[in-house]
Amino acid sequence: MVVEVLAGLNIRPGRLYVDGTVGEGGHAVAILDRLMQGGELIGLDRNPAVLPKAADRLAPYTSRFRLFHCSFSQMGEVLGAIQVQEVAGILLDLGLSLYLLEQSGRGFSFQLDEPLDMRFNPDEPGPTAADLLNTLSQFDLETIFRDFGEEPRARRLARLVVETRRRRPFHTTQDLVEVIHQALGPRRAKSRIHPATRIFQALRIAVNRELDELEKFLSHAPAWLESQGRLVVLSYHSLEDRLVKQRFLEWDRAGVMRRLTKKPLTPSDAEVKRNPRARAAKLRIAEKT
Ligand SMILES: C[S@@+](CC[C@H](N)C(=O)[O-])C[C@H]1O[C@@H](n2cnc3c(N)ncnc32)[C@H](O)[C@@H]1O
The missing domain is CATH 3.40.50.150 (Vaccinia Virus protein VP39)
Structure with a gap:
């Protein structure tokens, strides 16, 4: 525009x-x-x-x-x-x-396999996307997925994130994509937008406040x-x-x-x-x- x-x-x-x-x-x-x-x-x-x-x-x-x-x-x-x-x-x-999406190597795209960082400024001390997934409460994760990602099945996804991290912590974008697929399916029948798009956007908004x-x-x-x-x-x-x-x-x-x-x-x-x-x-x- x-x-x-x-x-x-x-x-x-x-x-x-x-x-x-x-x-x-x-x-x-x-x-x-x-x-x-x-x-x-x-x-x-x-x-x-x-x-x-x-x-x-x-x-x-x-x-x-x-x-x-x-x-x-x-x-x-x-x-x-x-x-x-x-x-x-x-x-x-x-x-x-x-x-940021294609060249930063910081995990903004669910189509690449990269560390789940998502900080606009990697020199800032703040938590990375992986830190949020590995440490936030189920309730806080649900709030992020629902409010910032407008994901109607936010609770289901947050529950699965918490269950998964007990076995192995999140490190890469594909660790998260796998859990999104498990919780939400690859793509909703009527939606052209992949559910990972909204979840990645939600985490990015949270990481960078x-x-x-x-x-x-x-x-x-x-x-x-x-x-x-x-x-x-x-x-x-x-x-x-x-x-x-x-x-x-x-x-x-x-x-x-x-x-x-x-x-x-x-x-x-x-x-x-x-x-x-x-x-x-x-x-x-x-x-x-
Ligand atoms: C869509 S791009 C801008 C593209 C630019 N208008 C152009 O035409 O090339 C958004 C940019 O905003 C930066 N950004 C995001 N949040 C910011 C903030 N709080 N302060 C400054 N830059 C920020 C991102 O790092 C990114 O480079």
Whole structure:
């Protein structure tokens, strides 16, 4: 949804924008293309491995971008450190990058056989996905599978995880896939989505405390924007979208930010055909009043 993202950010030449989830720099390149001389992009990412890739991709824009390894919830600290008070626009693209899925070796894909890590930032001390599976109570696992994975048979899966780990702890993605198959079957008759997709997503959200990070960000974001500055958030999970929707509504009512999308924008059929991973995308835009 690059076109919608760029329109949402309302790129104004010469201004300063933040891509809070810069990844390998796809959106960042498109933003820099539209910023004239004097404009600058600040890119943040929690995954240190993608920043050199983004730097390579953005190299033609030489001095017009700066990249930082941190969470978007720490945007205030970054802006403070580089003595910037306000920016003209902020983008968050909350999806999973292809790098994390296919190249990171950290167990984000149920189709590969890798250690079950799932931390966006492997330098953070927090527990890995395997740690959660091996130590959380059955109740907590069920909550994660149900709330973050929207899995109706969450209890059955959590019970089987706890039974299995008594015999052998979880280490790899395929250890988990085996138990998902046992508990939920390979695929539900009417669903095109493999049940492992949702369970892996649920664990990833829990490992990285993704909803907490988003809440922290949202509680400060208006302060980082100049008047008429835009906030654009692309989310792929109903709980993330709900947080954004509620916060936008509160801001709108309080006169802090104006919602420019009462209903989220979604990708066209053609885009979903080209990129099936975009199917759940929801784009919301707000403008500082
Ligand atoms: C869908 S990708 C972004 C792709 C990027 N917009 C592009 O066009 O290339 C999402 C990125 O967000 C990063 N990420 C996830 N949570 C983050 C957080 N709390 N702070 C900063 N980056 C985060 C991931 O590491 C990943 O690189």
